[in-house]
Amino acid sequence: MHAVVKRNRAEGAGIEDVAKPKAAKGEVLVEMTSTSICGTDVHIWYWNHWAQNRLKRLPIIFGHEFCGKVVEVGPEVKSVSVGDMVSAETHIVDGTCYQCRTGRMHICRNMKILGVDTDGVFAEYVRLPEMNARKLPKGLEPNLGSLLEPMGNATFTVLPHDCMDDIKGKNVLVAGCGPIGLMAIPILKALGAKKVISTELASEEVRVRLAKKVGADAVLDASMKYDDLVSAIKAETEGNGADVALEMSGAPQALNLVFDALTPGGRVSILGLYADPVTLDVNNAVTFKSATVYGITGRRMFQTWDQMYKLLASEDFRAKLSSIITHTLPIRDIAKGMELIHTRQAAKVSLKPEW
Ligand SMILES: [Zn+2]
Ligand SMILES: [Zn+2]
Numbered sequence: 001m002h003a004v005v006k007r008n009r010a011e012g013a014g015i016e017d018v019a020k021p022k023a024a025k026g027e028v029l030v031e032m033t034s035t036s037i038c039g040t041d042v043h044i045w046y047w048n049h050w051a052q053n054r055l056k057r058l059p060i061i062f063g064h065e066f067c068g069k070v071v072e073v074g075p076e077v078k079s080v081s082v083g084d085m086v087s088a089e090t091h092i093v094d095g096t097c098y099q100c101r102t103g104r105m106h107i108c109r110n111m112k113i114l115g116v117d118t119d120g121v122f123a124e125y126v127r128l129p130e131m132n133a134r135k136l137p138k139g140l141e142p143n144l145g146s147l148l149e150p151m152g153n154a155t156f157t158v159l160p161h162d163c164m165d166d167i168k169g170k171n172v173l174v175a176g177c178g179p180i181g182l183m184a185i186p187i188l189k190a191l192g193a194k195k196v197i198s199t200e201l202a203s204e205e206v207r208v209r210l211a212k213k214v215g216a217d218a219v220l221d222a223s224m225k226y227d228d229l230v231s232a233i234k235a236e237t238e239g240n241g242a243d244v245a246l247e248m249s250g251a252p253q254a255l256n257l258v259f260d261a262l263t264p265g266g267r268v269s270i271l272g273l274y275a276d277p278v279t280l281d282v283n284n285a286v287t288f289k290s291a292t293v294y295g296i297t298g299r300r301m302f303q304t305w306d307q308m309y310k311l312l313a314s315e316d317f318r319a320k321l322s323s324i325i326t327h328t329l330p331i332r333d334i335a336k337g338m339e340l341i342h343t344r345q346a347a348k349v350s351l352k353p354e355w
Helices: 039-046 049-054 148-158 179-190 205-213 226-236 252-260 282-287 303-312 315-323 331-342
Strands: 002-006 014-017 027-036 065-073 085-088 125-129 133-135 171-175 195-200 218-221 242-247 262-270 292-295 325-330 348-352
Touching: 002 331, 027 085, 039 049, 039 331, 065 125, 065 148, 085 125, 085 148, 148 179, 148 303, 171 179, 171 252, 179 195, 179 205, 179 315, 195 205, 195 226, 205 218, 205 315, 218 226, 226 252, 242 252, 252 262, 252 282, 303 315, 325 331, 331 348
Parallel strands: 171 195, 171 242, 195 218, 242 262, 262 292, 325 348
Antiparallel strands: 002 014, 027 065, 027 125, 027 348, 065 085, 085 133
């Protein structure tokens, strides 16, 4: 089969002819219908510091966002059948560690990540543990099916627990309008947020345009003077500050912002990843504010998936989600897709299995 293989510890990757995998016991084999490029894939492609430290096993087929059709099931597979359309939970867990046995599988101590630790989806076929294959809602468009993994990050950031009382009728700040921040905006609106205020650098024109398109009530320029930015958020929230603030940018200043712009007693979710340790005035940011803070990684397995499927039932929501896909390319042009993201021309790039 064709696959995009990262063979060398250097920039780039090549399309190669490799052996087609087989579904082993408890596994399914999926033929790709659609894939999309994640920030992680861009890091792997350009071989930045994160990728150099994180990727243990080369050569590897990378990529993890996809949907496709099950074409083979291994022995003992019960919940998925040949012909089912699926996407995947990309956290591959052992099911036996302390976290897995106490309802926190998404932070399994022996977790492997699809397309980072195991062969991924930039290929004609991928094999997956049965538990990771998630059947798509009926009729979901394939290009949206490949967005479920990042949409799950956004959904988990918005809903770190089952209760949505702090969203409905409330003011929410979304710091950072990368693809996952953009996805959080229509999720918040669908859940009844009163106002969604987002921040992004004005120079990120694609992101700013899309933030407005998917429903942000205000898009503030993150490059304005810090105190002015905090004041602008307060002005948008009757002087109170945000009830909930989602840090989705990975910029150190934004981590400070989500606390400084938070109303006392509010909630922060942190999804952004920082290149270096960040300084934060914990006394004033967290303690005296009595703030609730959630760290977000992956998706809750599998409550987040159920929450996503409910959101996807709305046609308006699906239209907003699909507007985040700015480019669709054949996978043979994957280098072009990487470049479009790297040079900030694209939000999400969708790849068709045309080799
Ligand atoms: Zn991803
Ligand atoms: Zn585990």
